[in-house]
Amino acid sequence: MNEKTTTKKQRVIYYSILAVLLVAIGVVTAIAISQSNKPGISIDSSTSDSNDDSTGNVTPPVNDDSSSTDNEDKPVVQVISFITPVQNGVLFKEFTDNTVVFNSTLGVYTGHMGMDFKGPENAKVVAVYKGTVKEITTSYLEGTTVKIDHGNGLITVYNSIEPIETLKIGLSVEQGEVLGTISTNNKQEYKDGPHLHFEVIENGVKISPLKYLTIEEK
Ligand SMILES: [Zn+2]
Numbered sequence: 001m002n003e004k005t006t007t008k009k010q011r012v013i014y015y016s017i018l019a020v021l022l023v024a025i026g027v028v029t030a031i032a033i034s035q036s037n038k039p040g041i042s043i044d045s046s047t048s049d050s051n052d053d054s055t056g057n058v059t060p061p062v063n064d065d066s067s068s069t070d071n072e073d074k075p076v077v078q079v080i081s082f083i084t085p086v087q088n089g090v091l092f093k094e095f096t097d098n099t100v101v102f103n104s105t106l107g108v109y110t111g112h113m114g115m116d117f118k119g120p121e122n123a124k125v126v127a128v129y130k131g132t133v134k135e136i137t138t139s140y141l142e143g144t145t146v147k148i149d150h151g152n153g154l155i156t157v158y159n160s161i162e163p164i165e166t167l168k169i170g171l172s173v174e175q176g177e178v179l180g181t182i183s184t185n186n187k188q189e190y191k192d193g194p195h196l197h198f199e200v201i202e203n204g205v206k207i208s209p210l211k212y213l214t215i216e217e218k
Pocket residue numbers: 093112114115116189196197198
């Protein structure tokens with residue numbers, strides 16, 4: 001009897017220990033699953049993040065590699081945006097290559113292959129874009145002309161200008177750098193008062209400055 005009761009007690013203890021162990025295993029497993037789920041999510045996000053990062057890190061070089069030739073091409077096709085060549089200047093005579101406009105000085109209708117800008121007294125003429133001073137010429141009829149070479153066949157012409165003394169051929173200028181002041185030294189346009197006659201030459205052809213210049217309505 002005693003032996004049976006002890007075996008019964010032992011069985012009870014055994015099963016209870018087993019039950020506790022099972023419960024403990026279950027709890028541990030549940031915790032392990034819940035913890036593995038939580039880190040799983042964060043790991044997923046972190047791995048996805050790191051994947052994004054890694055793909056982000058990998059992708060750009062791939063893009064750079066694939067588009068490096070494009071990037072090498074892009075500077076050639078880079079977007080060029082001129083600023084107004086006269087500080088606080090106002091456009092008063094537009095570019096007309098096929099229609100003629102009245103030239104009040106010459107008293108005739110002619111084409112106007114540039115844009116005329118008025119401005120305040122002694123308004124500053126500035127480089128519309130970075131470039132190199134290509135020419136500084138003066139003639140009785142056309143007055144003084146400064147040409148800036150922007151590369152790739154693009155040249156801007158600043159006529160009826162009084163250039164600053166330090167302006168020299170070969171000088172590099174930045175966009176907005178002062179080249180001189182507006183003038184009346186162009187005898188063909190002097191009746192329009194002090195102004196800048198601005199031209200854009202692309203591959204040897206005078207084109208509308210509006211290709212690169214946006215005129216703000218005032
Ligand atoms: Zn003009």
